[in-house]
Amino acid sequence: MFKSKFNNLKLTGAVSAVALICVSCGENKSHDRFPVYEGDDLELVVNDEGTHFTLWSPEADAAEVRIYDKDLDSAPIQTLEMSKGDNGVWRSTVSDQLYGKFYTFRIKHGGKWLAETPGIYAKAVGANGHRAAIIDMDATDPEGWDADKGPALANITDAVIYEMHHRDFSVDSTSGIEHKGKFLALTEEGTKSMLGDPTGIDHLKELGITHVHILPSYDYNSVDETKPDVPQYNWGYDPYNYNAPEGSYSTNAHDPAARVREMKEMVKALHDNDIGVIMDVVYNHTANNDDSNFSLTAPGYFYRYREDGTYSDASGCGNETASEKPMMRDYIINSTKYWADEYHIDGFRFDLMAIHDIETMNQVAAALKEVNPDIFVYGEGWTAGDSPLPVDQRALKDNVSKMPQVAVFSDDIRDAIKGHYSNAEDRGFATGKPGNEETVKIGIVGATAHPQVDYAKGNNSKAAYANAPTQVINYVSCHDDLTLTDKLAKSMQGSTEAQRQRAARLAQTIVFTSQGTPFMFAGEELFRDKKGVHNSYKSPDSINAIDWTLKRKNADQFNYYTELIKLRKEHPAFRMTTAEDVAKHLVFDETEQDNVISYSLIDNANGDAWKEIKLVFNGNEKPVAVDVPAGDWKVIAIDGKIKAEGLGKMKGGKVTVPATSALILARE
Numbered sequence: 001m002f003k004s005k006f007n008n009l010k011l012t013g014a015v016s017a018v019a020l021i022c023v024s025c026g027e028n029k030s031h032d033r034f035p036v037y038e039g040d041d042l043e044l045v046v047n048d049e050g051t052h053f054t055l056w057s058p059e060a061d062a063a064e065v066r067i068y069d070k071d072l073d074s075a076p077i078q079t080l081e082m083s084k085g086d087n088g089v090w091r092s093t094v095s096d097q098l099y100g101k102f103y104t105f106r107i108k109h110g111g112k113w114l115a116e117t118p119g120i121y122a123k124a125v126g127a128n129g130h131r132a133a134i135i136d137m138d139a140t141d142p143e144g145w146d147a148d149k150g151p152a153l154a155n156i157t158d159a160v161i162y163e164m165h166h167r168d169f170s171v172d173s174t175s176g177i178e179h180k181g182k183f184l185a186l187t188e189e190g191t192k193s194m195l196g197d198p199t200g201i202d203h204l205k206e207l208g209i210t211h212v213h214i215l216p217s218y219d220y221n222s223v224d225e226t227k228p229d230v231p232q233y234n235w236g237y238d239p240y241n242y243n244a245p246e247g248s249y250s251t252n253a254h255d256p257a258a259r260v261r262e263m264k265e266m267v268k269a270l271h272d273n274d275i276g277v278i279m280d281v282v283y284n285h286t287a288n289n290d291d292s293n294f295s296l297t298a299p300g301y302f303y304r305y306r307e308d309g310t311y312s313d314a315s316g317c318g319n320e321t322a323s324e325k326p327m328m329r330d331y332i333i334n335s336t337k338y339w340a341d342e343y344h345i346d347g348f349r350f351d352l353m354a355i356h357d358i359e360t361m362n363q364v365a366a367a368l369k370e371v372n373p374d375i376f377v378y379g380e381g382w383t384a385g386d387s388p389l390p391v392d393q394r395a396l397k398d399n400v401s402k403m404p405q406v407a408v409f410s411d412d413i414r415d416a417i418k419g420h421y422s423n424a425e426d427r428g429f430a431t432g433k434p435g436n437e438e439t440v441k442i443g444i445v446g447a448t449a450h451p452q453v454d455y456a457k458g459n460n461s462k463a464a465y466a467n468a469p470t471q472v473i474n475y476v477s478c479h480d481d482l483t484l485t486d487k488l489a490k491s492m493q494g495s496t497e498a499q500r501q502r503a504a505r506l507a508q509t510i511v512f513t514s515q516g517t518p519f520m521f522a523g524e525e526l527f528r529d530k531k532g533v534h535n536s537y538k539s540p541d542s543i544n545a546i547d548w549t550l551k552r553k554n555a556d557q558f559n560y561y562t563e564l565i566k567l568r569k570e571h572p573a574f575r576m577t578t579a580e581d582v583a584k585h586l587v588f589d590e591t592e593q594d595n596v597i598s599y600s601l602i603d604n605a606n607g608d609a610w611k612e613i614k615l616v617f618n619g620n621e622k623p624v625a626v627d628v629p630a631g632d633w634k635v636i637a638i639d640g641k642i643k644a645e646g647l648g649k650m651k652g653g654k655v656t657v658p659a660t661s662a663l664i665l666a667r668e
C-alpha cells in the first residue's frame with residue numbers, strides 16, 4: 001500500500017502527541033487478559049494420530065473449525081467444535097490425515113460469531129487466501145532441496161543487493177521469459193530479449209549482483225488471484241497471510257501446493273547460480289483492521305491502539321502491529337524463522353522497521369542467525385506516521401547502534417546524492433547542488449564516527465549512528481519514489497540523456513564504492529524509468545515493467561554497472577567491516593571547490609591488493625582540477641568510463657576531472 005516516508009528527525013518534533021496515546025496499557029492488557037501460549041503446535045499439525053487444530057484466542061466464547069473440499073465457493077463438509085484448554089488455546093482433533101482439504105476457524109466473541117479466518121499461521125492457502133489448506137509440505141520440495149544452500153557470505157558488506165518486483169522483472173513482452181510475472185520466471189536460464197541480450201537469471205549473473213531482494217512475496221490482499229488473465233499489479237505491501245506465498249505469482253492459485261513448490265524452485269534456481277534471496281517482510285501492519293486474520297483470531301490483541309480504542313497508525317495504512325506484546329513478537333520471530341528454514345531465505349528486509357521495537361528486532365536477528373549464520377537483516381529505520389511506541393524503543397535508524405546485527409537504509413546518502421526524495425526538482429551532489437558534501441561523506445564512511453566527518457553539517461542525521469559499516473545499506477533509489485532515471489529527468493531540466501546517464505553513473509559510483517552494503521533498484525542498470533510515476537504501487541505494467549530492449553540501447557550504461565560491481569567485489573577496501581578500519585584507512589583530502597569530494601583508501605585497506613585507491617567525485621557540470629599525489633597510477637574510472645582491471649596509466653599532479661564524473665585511480 002501507499003507508504004509515505006517520514007524521517008525520524010521530522011517526527012521527533014511531533015513526539016508530544018505520544019502523550020495522548022497509551023502504549024503501556026496495551027502491554028498490561030496483554031499480560032492480564034491475554035495469557036501467553038508457548039507451544040509450537042498452533043493452528044495445524046498433521047501426524048500419525050490425525051489432524052490437530054489449535055487456535056490461540058483467549059477471549060473467544062466459543063470456537064470452531066470448518067472443513068472444506070474446495071478453496072472457494074462451497075459449503076463446509078464438516079464443522080468441528082473446539083474445546084477450551086489452558087493459556088487461551090482451543091483444540092479439536094480428527095483421527096484422519098486431512099491432506100487435500102481446506103479449513104477456516106470461526107470464533108464467537110462478545111456474543112457474536114465473527115467472520116471465518118484461515119488463522120494467522122496458515123502455511124498453504126487456496127485462491128485469495130480465504131481458506132487455509134492441508135498439504136504435505138515435504139512433497140513440495142524440489143529435487144536436491146536438502147542440499148540447497150544460499151551463497152556463503154562472510155559479511156553483509158560483501159553483498160550486492162538487487163531489489164525487484166516479480167512482475168516488473170519478467171512481464172514485458174521483450175523479456176523472452178515464459179513464466180511472465182511468476183516465481184518460475186526466476187528459474188528460466190538461457191532467456192534472451194528479442195534483440196538477443198540475456199535476460200532473467202542470466203542477466204543477473206552477467207551484472208554480478210549477489211542477492212535479489214524480492215518485493216513482498218507472501219500472500220497479499222489486493223490482487224484477485226482468481227483472475228490470472230486480467231493484468232493486475234500491486235507492490236504487495238498489504239499483507240494477508242504472512243506464512244504462505246502470494247498466489248498470483250504461482251501458475252495456479254487454486255492449487256495450494258503450487259505456490260509453495262514454485263517459490264522453492266525459484267530459490268533453488270537462484271541458489272544454483274550462487275544468488276541469494278532476500279524477502280521483503282511487512283509485519284508492521286495488515287491490509288485490513290477488524291477483518292484481518294489477527295483481529296478475527298484474537299480481537300484486540302495484535303495491534304496498538306489509541307486511548308479512545310481506535311487503531312493507531314504509524315504505517316500510514318490504517319493500523320500498526322504491536323511487536324512489544326509477547327505473542328506478536330513471537331509471531332514475527334517464528335514467521336521469519338519459518339521462511340528461513342522452509343524456503344531457505346537468505347535475508348530479510350523489514351518494511352517500516354521502526355514500528356517494531358528494538359528488542360524484537362534483536363531477537364529476530366539472533367533467531368535467524370541460529371538457523372543460518374549467513375542470514376542478514378535490514379530495514380527502513382523510520383515509520384510513516386507517529387506511534388504510541390516510545391521513540392527510544394523504536395527500531396529507528398538513529399537507534400541502530402542498539403541493534404548490532406541489524407542494518408538500516410541510509411536516507412542520508414540517498415538524498416544527498418540525488419536531491420530530496422519528496423521534491424522532484426531538487427538536485428543533489430551528483431547533479432551539481434552544493435551543500436551536500438558532508439552528507440555524502442557520512443554515506444562514504446558508512447555512518448560511522450570518522451575524524452574528518454562533521455556530522456553537525458549532515459542534512460538528515462546529526463550524529464554517527466552506525467557502530468560499523470555493516471549496519472548501513474547505501475542506495476540512491478528503490479521501488480519507492482522516482483526511479484533514478486525519472487529523478488534526473490525532473491531535476492536536470494534542459495539536460496541531454498547523455499548528461500543524465502553520466503549523473504546516474506556518478507551517483508552509483510559513489511554508492512558502490514562507499515563503506516556499507518550497496519543496494520540498487522532492478523533495471524537501473526538499463527536506465528529504466530517509470531514514466532515519472534513516483535508511487536507506482538498499483539500502476540499498470542506499462543509503468544512498472546522493465547523494457548529489455550533498453551539493454552541494447554543503453555549497453556554502455558549496463559557495462560558501466562557491471563564493471564563497477566566487479567570492482568567492488570574484487571576489492572575488499574570498499575567492504576571494511578569496522579569503524580576503526582574506516583577511520584584508519586579512509587582519508588579525505590581538503591578540497592576547495594563545491595561539489596567535489598576526494599579521498600583515498602590507504603595502506604592495503606581491509607587486506608586489499610592495492611596499496612592506495614584514490615577516488616574523486618565531481619558533481620559539477622563543468623570540469624575541475626584536483627591535486628593527485630605524484631607517481632604512477634592505474635586508471636580505473638575516468639570521464640564516465642570504468643574498468644575494474646584498468647583503462648590505462650596516468651601520472652599524479654594536477655589532474656582534470658571532467659564534468660559529472662568519478663575518477664578512480666589505484667596503485668600497488
Ligand code: CA
Pocket residue numbers: 128129219220221222223225240246247248
Ligand atoms: Ca493474495
